[in-house]
Amino acid sequence: MINADKKRTQILEAAKRRFAHFGLAKTTMAEIAQDLSFSKALLYYYFPDKNALYAAVLEHVINQSFEEMDAVVPTIADCREAMMFVLDKRIEFVTRYYNLLEYSISAVQQVPDAMACVLEDSKDKERGLLAKILQKGIDTGQLEVDDVDEAAEILLFALVGMRFSILKDIQGMLFPTKDEFDRILVLQKKMAAVFLRGLEKASA
Structure with missing residues (x-):
C-alpha cells in the first residue's frame, strides 16, 4: 500500500x-491521472483543482533546485565561483522548466494565497543561499561584510530587480523569453561581480 x-x-x-x-x-487532470493509473477522484482528493496542483508542482521543483545547489555550494572554495554557479543554475532551472514557469504570473492571480507562500519560501531560500556564499567569502578572507543577512537581502533585491526589468507588457506577454533570460544571466553575473568586488577585504 502506497502511503x-x-x-x-x-x-x-x-x-x-x-x-x-x-x-x-x-x-488536463485526466491526463495526469492516466499517466499514473490513478482515478481523477484521487487527484482531486490531494489537489482541489489544476491551479492548486500547479502551485504545488512549482514549490516541488523550486525545492529540488535549491537542494541541488545547497549540495554543491559548500564544495566550491571561491565565493565568486559559488555565486556564478548559483546564477548559472538559476538559468538552467528556467530553461528546464520554462513551460511550467511561464504560467507563474497568471497563477499568482488564480491562486494568490498558495502562490504567495511558494514565492515567499523561494525568496527565503534564495536569500539564505546568498548569505552562505557571502559567509564563505568572509571565512576564506575574500570578503569583509558587516551584516551578512542584510548584504544577502540587498543582493537578492538587485537580482530580482534585474529579472523584473525585462518583463514586458506587450499584447499580454509578461514572461521573458528564453533569449531574454540569457540576457538577464549576463547582466546578473556582471552585477554580482561588481557587488562582490565592493565587499572585497582590503589588503593589509
Whole structure:
C-alpha cells in the first residue's frame, strides 16, 4: 500500500513532467491521472483543482533546485565561483522548466494565497543561499561584510530587480523569453561581480 506522502509525490512528479513538456494550458487532470493509473477522484482528493496542483508542482521543483545547489555550494572554495554557479543554475532551472514557469504570473492571480507562500519560501531560500556564499567569502578572507543577512537581502533585491526589468507588457506577454533570460544571466553575473568586488577585504 502506497502511503499518502508517496502518492502525493508521484502526482507532483507526473504533473511536473506534463507541465514542463506541454505547459499548464495543454495539460488536463485526466491526463495526469492516466499517466499514473490513478482515478481523477484521487487527484482531486490531494489537489482541489489544476491551479492548486500547479502551485504545488512549482514549490516541488523550486525545492529540488535549491537542494541541488545547497549540495554543491559548500564544495566550491571561491565565493565568486559559488555565486556564478548559483546564477548559472538559476538559468538552467528556467530553461528546464520554462513551460511550467511561464504560467507563474497568471497563477499568482488564480491562486494568490498558495502562490504567495511558494514565492515567499523561494525568496527565503534564495536569500539564505546568498548569505552562505557571502559567509564563505568572509571565512576564506575574500570578503569583509558587516551584516551578512542584510548584504544577502540587498543582493537578492538587485537580482530580482534585474529579472523584473525585462518583463514586458506587450499584447499580454509578461514572461521573458528564453533569449531574454540569457540576457538577464549576463547582466546578473556582471552585477554580482561588481557587488562582490565592493565587499572585497582590503589588503593589509
